[in-house]
Amino acid sequence: MARQGLLAxxxxxxxxxxxxxxxxxxxxxxxxxxxxxxxxxxxxQTLSEADYDLEPHAGRxxxxxxxxxxxxxxxxYLPEAIAQRDQNREARAKExxxxxxxxxxxxxxxxxxxPFQVFQRENDLTLVxxxxxxxRTIATNGSxxxxxxxxxxxxxxxxxxxxxxxxxxxxxxxxxxxxxDRAGNFHSxxxxxxxxxxFVDPDTIAYSATQEDPKxxxxxxxxxxxxxRRRDANFQLIEDYCYxxxxxxxxxxxxxx
Amino acid sequence: xxxxxxxxxxxxxAATASPLAALAQSAPESVMQPPAGGTHWSKEVPVIASxxxxxxxxxxxxxxxxxxxxxxxxNHSNFTDPQAGPxxxxxxEASLPREQRAPSRVSDPADGQIPYRPEARALQEKFARNFxxxxxxxxIEPLARCxxxxxxxxxxxxxxxxxxxxxYVVLLFDSGSRIIRLDDSPHMPKRVKLWNGDSRARWEGNxxxxxxxxxxGKALFGRYGDFMSENxxxxxxxxxxxxxxxxxxxxxxxxxxxxTRPWTATIPARRYTEADEPxxxxxxxxRVNAPGETRHEHGERICVENNGPFxxxxxxxxxDGPIISR
Numbered sequence: 001m002a003r004q005g006l007l008a009x010x011x012x013x014x015x016x017x018x019x020x021x022x023x024x025x026x027x028x029x030x031x032x033x034x035x036x037x038x039x040x041x042x043x044x045q046t047l048s049e050a051d052y053d054l055e056p057h058a059g060r061x062x063x064x065x066x067x068x069x070x071x072x073x074x075x076x077y078l079p080e081a082i083a084q085r086d087q088n089r090e091a092r093a094k095e096x097x098x099x100x101x102x103x104x105x106x107x108x109x110x111x112x113x114x115p116f117q118v119f120q121r122e123n124d125l126t127l128v129x130x131x132x133x134x135x136r137t138i139a140t141n142g143s144x145x146x147x148x149x150x151x152x153x154x155x156x157x158x159x160x161x162x163x164x165x166x167x168x169x170x171x172x173x174x175x176x177x178x179x180x181d182r183a184g185n186f187h188s189x190x191x192x193x194x195x196x197x198x199f200v201d202p203d204t205i206a207y208s209a210t211q212e213d214p215k216x217x218x219x220x221x222x223x224x225x226x227x228x229r230r231r232d233a234n235f236q237l238i239e240d241y242c243y244x245x246x247x248x249x250x251x252x253x254x255x256x257x
Numbered sequence: 258x259x260x261x262x263x264x265x266x267x268x269x270x271a272a273t274a275s276p277l278a279a280l281a282q283s284a285p286e287s288v289m290q291p292p293a294g295g296t297h298w299s300k301e302v303p304v305i306a307s308x309x310x311x312x313x314x315x316x317x318x319x320x321x322x323x324x325x326x327x328x329x330x331x332n333h334s335n336f337t338d339p340q341a342g343p344x345x346x347x348x349x350e351a352s353l354p355r356e357q358r359a360p361s362r363v364s365d366p367a368d369g370q371i372p373y374r375p376e377a378r379a380l381q382e383k384f385a386r387n388f389x390x391x392x393x394x395x396x397i398e399p400l401a402r403c404x405x406x407x408x409x410x411x412x413x414x415x416x417x418x419x420x421x422x423x424x425y426v427v428l429l430f431d432s433g434s435r436i437i438r439l440d441d442s443p444h445m446p447k448r449v450k451l452w453n454g455d456s457r458a459r460w461e462g463n464x465x466x467x468x469x470x471x472x473x474g475k476a477l478f479g480r481y482g483d484f485m486s487e488n489x490x491x492x493x494x495x496x497x498x499x500x501x502x503x504x505x506x507x508x509x510x511x512x513x514x515x516x517t518r519p520w521t522a523t524i525p526a527r528r529y530t531e532a533d534e535p536x537x538x539x540x541x542x543x544r545v546n547a548p549g550e551t552r553h554e555h556g557e558r559i560c561v562e563n564n565g566p567f568x569x570x571x572x573x574x575x576x577d578g579p580i581i582s583r
Contacts, residue, residue: 238449244475250397252474
C-alpha cells in the first residue's frame, strides 16, 4: 500500500515534470511570421561595451572596460591603415561622428547603446534606430543590390536571405564617413558587411557581422554580440534626432527674443 | 564634401524657388524645377467621406494602405495659398484670381485663415517678413536644416511611404519618420516634447484616426512660419477613398495658447505605384533589382545636411563640431 502510494506520487510527479517542460519549451519557441521565418519584430538593444571599443580594453576615462567582441581580439588592420586609426583615436573626443549626431552606419547602429525597433514583413525588415531616428530597410524579397553602385550610402544597401532560421544580410555601397566605435576604428568606402541574425531564445538575438575592406583590413574579421529585447513596461522609442539639438532653441517663435 | 546625394539635390531644388538658394553653397548648376502645374499639381481637393472600408485588408484586419503617397496641390511654401509661392517670391499663378489656385489648406474656418491670437499672428508675420533675408537663426525654415518636417508639414514635403504592421502604422518621410501605435496605451509624459509628437491611433472604417500629443511646435508648417505651440493637440484623420488611390489628411489643431478656436487643415494625397514614372519629388524610387521585377523601392532617406552645415551656416550657427557629450 505504502509502496503503491509512492509509485503513484512518482508517476504524478513525472507527468507534472514532463508537462512543465513541454510548457517551458513552448514558451521558449521563437516568434515566427506566417511564412515560418523567424520574426524579429520588437525593440532591441545591446548590453555589450562594443560601441566604446570593439577590441578588448581596460576601463579608461571615456570607456568602461570590455572584453571585446572581435573574434581573435584584434582588428586586422593593414600596416598603412593603422596610422589613421591612431589619429582617429587621438581625436575621438572631437571627431567621433556620433558626437556630431551623424548617421552611425552599419554595423555600428546595431550595437550603439540605445534601442532600435525592428518592423518586419515578409519582404523586408525596417530598422528604426532611436539615435538619430535613422531608418534602414533590409530587403528579403529575393532582390539584389541596385545596379547603380557607388552611391556611397550612409547605411549601405542591405539585402537579406534566410539560411534556415538565420537571417543573412549582405550590405555594400558605404561612404567612408562613419566609424565603427568610439575608439576610432574605421573603414573605407570599400566596406562590405555580412550580418547574421539568429534567435538564441525569444528575447535574445545572436548578432554577428563580418567586415571586409581591402583598403583597410588584411583579411575579413567578425564580431559577435547579443541583442536583448527591451521588455520594460510599455516601452517605446523616443525620437532622438540629435542633430536638431544645435538649433532647437530657436523654435517655435518666441516673443521679443 | 561628398557628392550631392539625390536628397540633397531635391532639397536644393525646392530651395531654388526661394532666397534660401543663396545659402545652398553647393547648389548644382542644373537643378530641375519642382513640378508645378500640369499633371503634378492640381487645384482640386477631392471630397472623401469617412465610412466603411471595402478594400483589401492585412492579416491583422487593418485596411491595407501600404505604399508610396504624395500630396497633390503644392509643397510647403505657402500654407493658406498653396500655389502662390513663398514669402517675397510670388509664383506665376499668384497674380491670377484667387479661385484659379488651389484653396487654402485651412478648411475650417471657412475664411481659410488660421485663427491666431493677435500675439501669435504677429510672431508668424515676423517670421514671414524675415524669411527672404534671414538675419537671425530663428528666421531659417527648420526644414532647410534637415529638421524633421513634423506635423503637418511632412504631408506637403516630398513623397512618403506607409508601411503597416500588427499594432503599428509607420510613416517614412524624407525628413523624419513616425511610428504610430495602434493601441490606447498612455502618451509619453507631458514634459517630453518631440518634433513629430507622440501618436496613438485606431482605425474607424476607411479612416485612420491619430491623436498626436507631446508636440514641440518647432517644425513650423512652412515658409510663412505658420505654427503650433508645444501646448497643441492634433487629431489627424486619414480618410482613404474607396479603391485606395487617394486619401485626405484632415487634421484638427487645438491650442488655446495661440489659437482663438480649434481649426482644421485638409491636405490631399494620391498613391504612386509602379504604373507611375519615378520623379525626384513625389516618387523618388528605382526598380527593385530582381529578374522580371516591376516593383519600385526608395533608397535610404537621409538628408545629407544632417551631417554638416546647411542653412544654419549662413548665420553663424556652428554645425561642424560636437553637438552632444553623451
